[in-house]
Amino acid sequence: MGTAQPCARCQQTKPTSHHFEGPVCRSCFGKAVRTRGRCPACGTERLLPGRDEHAVAVCRDCAGLDRDFSCERCAHEGDLWPGRLCERCTLHDLVARLLADADGRPQPFLAPVMAAVVDTDRPRSRLMWVRSPHISRLLEDLAAGRVPLSHDGLDAAPVRTAALLRDLLMDTGVLPRRDRQFLLYQRWLADRLAAVHNPDHRQLLRRFDTWHVSRRFRTKAAKEPLSQSQIKYARNQISQAAALLAWLDRRGLDPGQCTQADLEAWHREHSNTAAQMFLRWAMHNGCMPKLKRAAQASGGRPQAAPPYVPEGQLARVLRDEDLPRRTRVAGTLVLLYAQPVTRIVNLTTEHIADDGAALTITLGEPPMPVPEPVAGLIRDYLNTDHHRLPYASARSRRWLFPGRQAGQPMTARALQTILRDAGIAPGVGRAEALRRFVEHTPPPVAAKALGYTDFTTEQAAADRGVTWSRYAAGGHGHRPPP
Template identity: 55%
Template sequence: MRVRSRCPNCRADRLLPGRDAAGTPVRRDCAGIPRDFFCDRCGFEGLLLGGRLCERCTLADTLGRLLNDGTGRVAPALQPLITALLETDRPKSRLIWLRNPNVARLLRGLATGTIPLTHDGLHQESPWRTVAHLRDLLMDSGVLPRVDRQFMLYQRWLTERFAVIEDPEHRRRLEHFVTWHQMRCLRSKAEKGPLGHSQISQAKQEITQAGAFLAWLADRDRTIEHCQQADLDAWHTEKPATRRPAQTFLRWCLTSPLPEGGGFLRLAP
């Protein structure tokens, strides 16, 4: 039902759903097939689904239902997404994608406003692969501004990472470092070109090892305000290669005020 070419019998360029005596695909009239395969809405000749609609018209109806803003119409801000999805050469693949319950949930949420139509709004949703693909579609269709993909994935990683840090003071210090140092650096690099995996991997290691250092200090009944040079020496001596990424955080603490007026980190000899 998807073979379209010039019929070897009548030379018409049409759908070839039948077979002749030799088994060659031919037009329905040439094969003696009584029914037609024209969409009752748009007239396209092809595979018909429910209501004798083609795959593209079925896709349009499905999107219309999922992106209903609650008033019986498609959310205006999401109309460009529908337009882009309907321009696909393979509407069947989009119909299969829409059967994913997570896709349907995300689209309904964006249409009704329960999920903010922003990068930050999507940032709170899961599963991340489904969200990442939808985000790409929203950017490609102009619904959302384009941002660096690696940068967005890193932001999601940070959310998950901070969620498992039990000490609120440690989390606050790391968030301060991310906001005033890491994000500024990554945004500056992203403006010059797409971020690479290695750059994001380095940023993750900085946070992981900085958090590990704060926890290590706590186990020694110390805080970073009372950190001594001997503490740094002991920390790096144990696993020098693994713990080296924490140096970025420590250097930043030495030159930047600690959050909420905590002053600068001063290392006691």
Template identity: 40%
Template sequence: MTATPLTCDGCGREGRRYRRGLCGACALTEDLQAVLDDGHGSIRPELLPLFEGMRQMDNPRAGVSWLRRPHVAEMLRILASPDTAITHETVDAMMPWRSAAYLRDLLMHHGVLPAVDRHLLLFKRWLAEWLAGIDDVEHRRLLERFATWHLLRKLRTIANRQPLGMKRNQDARRVLVQAAAFLTWLDDHNTRLDRCTQADLDAWHATAFLARRSAQAFLRWCMATGHMPKLAIPTRSTLNPAPISQRQRLALIRKALSDQSTPDRDRVIALLVLLYAQPISRILRLTLDDLMHDGDQVLLRLGDPPSPVPEPFAGLLLDYTQTRPNTTTATNRDSRWLFPGRRGGQPLDPTTIQSRLSKLGILAGPGRSAAIRQLVLQTPAPVVARMLGYDADTATRLATAAGSPWSRYAPGDHEQ
């Protein structure tokens, strides 16, 4: 029987044909077989998990478009060669680095490469390139020692416990950039690091204090290791951002619940900030397993015990879980993240969602401060802390500052 225009010549399934009579899935399979060929007409065995994972993606056309990029096809051909070791070091050498990072995420997600914190790898790659651009040999050597023995050691320790996330990556870079700026400032003022005075340190901090504060970890390390005299590092109060008013908070909650022109993902994240005082970094680590049911009651595990989710937020949250973005490609097809990102096995990037919330008139810091302030006014601080995953002492201090009638509440069993 002759195939109709709605029947794939490859698999025989009905559906729109993509090219030469093939559906999108068969076209993607054909392209994958071409770029992953080991030179003998077969796919390199180590890459079979990647092949199987990609060809089953719900949006095969996205995969075909990705493979059409010349540098992507070249990177995959390199890995397909039996002469190439499939290691993190091999991917490190690939360019452009953003495409290599995306490929690495896919390889880790499908088990081809062992899982390593992607932000630790990105920082190490950035560090090597950044150090190579520093002309002053002494500065470069000192900054490399500081990065190796202080920053990288700290990042590795954190990565062994939990994902680093983009913020820690960016913070570590900011420390080094400001450290280099301090060394350059000393040179411009004809001063050596080992002869830096308190007046020098104060003068450097006098302008752009908030930016230059990032260098303080470097300054403390230099003092502890004898590279500079022990001096007093200038400090300024850095209080939590002022909370928005309760009226503003309620208006934003109503908008997030009712504004159907805003993507459900953004509305859900906004409500987690405004109702449950959750930081963006913690929200993005939530998984589908943190969403639970107790009869008709929807619960969300933010602490212990889980927090109830009232209507209409419960309905919005459940609807969102059925339409989560970024689950139609090979990167996060079976993701358990509540907010899956575009990179393999990774949740949504915090910088992206902060930008989207800002466009809605929601600043995460002030919104979260307003929420936690209101919550500790209504409920004992230790109870709020347990349910929302806050430190008990922090919640108690916030309750005292807010004038909470529960500020003297003693946690424990009050039913005896």
């Protein structure tokens, strides 16, 4: 590290170790060797580490810099690591070394693993990840055969260590695809059951999970990815069931000895909804007597919310080119098609069909035609922004809104934040869009087209004051309301 002196670029007094037009601190140097684009002086697309007299970024030739930023192996300009190699070549060599056998030779059966790890749009981030001790050790264990190249093998590794590698291997087809949230749930469940000391309770909780919770998860995961909220709810129900069994045990009771008075005492001490899923399952399967469960508190059906989405807001989302296209597409799905963010993030590009003349989107049955200018907005997003996401591991383009983890969609929380930052309240906007939709479309038709239940769309119609008498029998269109 050099002597502390004013940096020629940021003017802050810091240790400097590089010299361009003057002494440059490490932060400014790092920014310089990662700035790429068209040089305004010569028009060449390349690295722009220099500065002209107006402090505009230019290439090394136009800036008169003697320093060469080209990789010795591939000639790519950028930050050079030991051996004057770029980040990508350094990453390649590091992974090849970690996945080699005892004689330093590459393992042919691990070639897909290497390709999955090295293939990234941000090699620096991936390089930092591979250099971490836990990841390096896991890759070496795969090469040595201490960890089998399988889901069961990765299950033995720490969750955070194996998570990204598992996503990469599933995304590239090295491992069969499994639902990521379900895998995390299973790891959590193993730890949670291990903490239950009563073997009879542990066995009953395992039965509850096997025949109810996990069984439902597998069915749902076969259709679409599980959400974090679904996993959180199931974990809560398992924990509440364990708490109920422990509570009964402290009273000297087995589940089969629970009386109505005991159940009412449990609800008084906890809540009317505590362990409801387990109680329903246990009573249905003869693990507990058939008792009267506490009625869940209800304030009645909520009154219709005042209109939140004015005509101008949807128009702003469609026309405001200052908003990112990703935000505009997601906002349109909320404000026009009444889709919740938990469903939007699970949409894939296969839900969009475009024959050049007409574009359709499948949210339910049948696919819905998409009118202009929405169709044009979605086309522009898919043809441009969707393929230029700057995430290190978002290489899978099957998701309409790819996330930062390989093969995974954006999280609902992240999309919700993006929409709120754009002035869109997803929950309220979706509810109002659904009410507007059923003004023009019979509730059963709207339910099928949008992927809702009949009950939900009928409630929305009732909130809007719409009755069945308005609709004639027969076919109805599925176009969104004007």
